[in-house]
Amino acid sequence: MGRSPCCDESGLKKGPWTQEEDEKLLQYIQKNGHGSWRTLPRLAGLNRCGKSCRLRWTNYLRPDIKRGKFSQEEEQTILHLHSVLGNKWSAIAAHLPGRTDNEIKNFWNTHLKKRLIQMGFDPMTHRPRTDFFAALPQLIALAALRDQLAAAADPAASAHLQAGAGAGVDVAIQAAKFQYLQCLLQSAAATTIASPAGTGAAHDAEAAAAALGGGLCSPQGTHDSADCQVPVSGSQLPSCTFPEAPVGSEEEGDQGLSYGGGGGGADDVVDVFAWHGGGGSLPPLADLSDAANNNMSGDGCSATASSSFGGTAATSSPLPCWPEFFPDDPFITDFL
C-alpha cells in the first residue's frame, strides 16, 4: 500500500522524453527485459523514475503498439466495452490488441464522449439522457419542424391548434408530441451514431420526416409496432456503415468476455444484453445502431434489438420506447 516513493525523489528528469532516452530504454529492455522498474532507470543509465520509464514503455515504446487512427471496429468495441465496463481502460485495452489504455482513454475523452453527449446520450450510462436541458436543443428543433410540417399539411388543423382548444386538449397534444419526439430522438440518435462522419443533422431531418409521415408512437409505449408505423424505406433511412460489432465470437473465445446468454460459459462476465426483462444492464449504443440498421422497418420505438454479439436474449428482446427504459422516471411518467 501507499504511494510509490520513486517519484518523490528529486533530481529526476520529468517531461517529454528525448530520442536518446527512448533509445536507452528501448535497448535496455530489449536486452534485459524490464525486470524491476524501480531499478531499471539506474541500470539503463536514465535519469528518470521507474514509473516514468514504465509509462513510456507501455504507452509508446512497446513494439506491439498500433498507432494511428482508431478504426470503426475499434470504435465500436470501445463503445460496447465502455457500456459494460465503464472507465476500466486497461480492461478495454485488453480487448484491443496494440492499443494502450492511455490511448483509449484519450480517444474516449476527446472523441467518443463528446459524440455521445452531442447525441443526447449519457456517456457514463450510455442511455438517452432524460434531463430536459440535455435534450432541449433537439426537442426545440424537432418540435418546430413538426409544427411546420403539420401546418403545411393541414392549415386548418394548425389554426385550430394555435387557437387553443382548451387546456386539456393542449396538454394531451403536448404529451403526444413529446412522446413522439422521444421516438424521433431515439431513431435520430441511432441513425446518427451509425454514421459518425457527421451527417447527423440530415439524418435527424429525415428521421423526423419519416416519423411525421407515419404518425405518433403509442403513448403507452407498447411493443405493438402498429402503434408506431413509420414507413422508412431505404432512401429515407440512410444506409448505416457500421461494420458488424467486432466484440463477437473470437474475443469471446479468446478472452472470456461474453455478451449475452448465447455463450454460456461458466466464466461469463456480464450478461450485457439481458437489459430488458429483469437483467438490469444497459442497452448498449450499438444496439440502437443495430436497431437502426436492421429493424427500422418500423420506427425507433418498436424496433427489435438484434445484437450481433450472439446473445440469444438480445435477438428476441424487443427494444422498447424510452418510457419503458425508465418506467419509474417521473419525467417520463409525467407525460404518460
Place this chain on the structure above:
DNA sequence: AATGAAGGCAACCGCAGAAGG
C-alpha cells in the same frame, strides 16, 4: 500574418491492490 481558441495527446499525479519480508 498574427493571435486566440480548441483539440489532441503524452506524461504526471496520486490512489489502491498485490507481493514480499
Place this chain on the structure above:
DNA sequence: GCCTTCTGCGGTTGCCTTCAT
C-alpha cells in the same frame, strides 16, 4: 498480522498543433 515496496490504474494536467477569426 503488519509494514514496506512495487506495480498498475484512472484522473488530470500541460504542452503542442491545428483551426478560426
